[in-house]
Amino acid sequence: MPRPRSKTLFEAPSMDEKERYEAGMQVRRAVLGDAHVDRSLQNLTPFNEEFQEMITRHAWGDIWTRPGLPRHTRSLVTIAMLIGMNREGELKLHLRAAKNNGVTRDEIKEVIMQSAIYCGIPAANATFHLAEAVWDELGVESLHP
Known part of the structure; x- marks a missing residue:
């Protein structure tokens, strides 16, 4: 007997590529800030243009717009x-x-404390230093909701 299905791609209302890009760009700007996104767009080259469009459409338009988790949790x-992946550049951006x-x-x-257990002390230690550097750079004592 077939298992009951949840809402699938074929049953969900779908956006076309342009709508996903536009929705993704809106979320990308809200999360990363206009200045960062504008710099990324100004640095487009024929080599990286398709990649930037893809991450805007899929990472930001498909995933960050999903209703299952609030942006706070996604962050x-x-x-x-x-x-865990030791991606310092992206981690700095998301901090x-x-x-x-x-x-x-x-x-x-x-x-970061939990990551010390699951990702290792060196990863957590590096992230504490990175976070403090980011906050010093931003001139903030603390982050507030």
């Missing part, structure tokens, strides 16, 4: 994954952007 999940999603400094501290 924390993203930070945790980037710690900066977390404030736009109402993430607090204490919440980031807890994510």
